[in-house]
Amino acid sequence: MRPRSVAPLVAVVLAVAGCAPADDGAEHLRVEVLAEQPHDPTAFTEGLELADGVVYEGTGLAGHSQLRELDPATGAVRRAADVPDGLFGEGVTVVGPRLWQLTYQDGVALEWDRATLTVLRRVPITGEGWGLCFDGRRLVRTDGTAQLRFHDPATFAETGSVPVTLDGEPLPEINELECAGGRVWANVWRTDRIVAIDPADGRVTAVVDASGLLRAAQRVGVDVLNGIAAVAPGEYLLTGKLWPTSFRVRFVAR
DSSP: OOSOOSSOOOOHHHHSTTOOOOOTTSEEEEEEEEEEEEOOTTOOEEEEEEETTEEEEEEOSTTTOEEEEEOTTTOOEEEEEEOGGGOOEEEEEEETTEEEEEESSSSEEEEEETTTTEEEEEEEOSSOOOOEEEOSSSEEEOOSSSEEEEEOTTTOOEEEEEEOEETTEEOOOEEEEEEETTEEEEEETTSSEEEEEOTTTOBEEEEEEOTTOSOGGGGTTOOOEEEEEEEETTEEEEEETTOSEEEEEEEEEO
């Protein structure tokens, strides 16, 4: 989210001798890289999702935001449409023949037609738009706070919310989302962590250390880790804002 940050901030506990954060009760995982593919280094990635053999990517920054279709095997851009009126695009998710895309501070969500990549309507939302996913029943949204917000997939009307906690403490700045396996997987802004959230009570059930994906030479000019898409049972596609590479990974025990 948000305009270009300085270098990604790593949680203090992760910076101390490589120790894991003190989040007793949550499973500790790391990423195992299965494959790499190119990623457009000009893409300020805000949302990522695989549906029907297409990776949909929402990119951000006011006046530069797009909705893109990517080839899942190569990462190549198949089609792209500009987000209208200079809006700052955010998280995306597919619901049947439609796709929802959030905007950051513009107060609207956009409903797109997937076949034509045209905007069908704009729906007002309260608060900021960060991450978005669809669990098969409802939309799940983040807004920069320590909350998951739930929305009707047809109307985008808000239907409820749940506070997100890690080791009993609120976890704010939850970013890009993926609904998979009954959990909500989320990037945590300005860190190299991904968390798994139980949407029933908001409790973080797993913390993934995703540091070290990019080599030192690749980190020049990039922004934060952001973008997670389930691509197969237990396998995910990860990337970041302005990253030159995407990674197919699975999460394994530390």
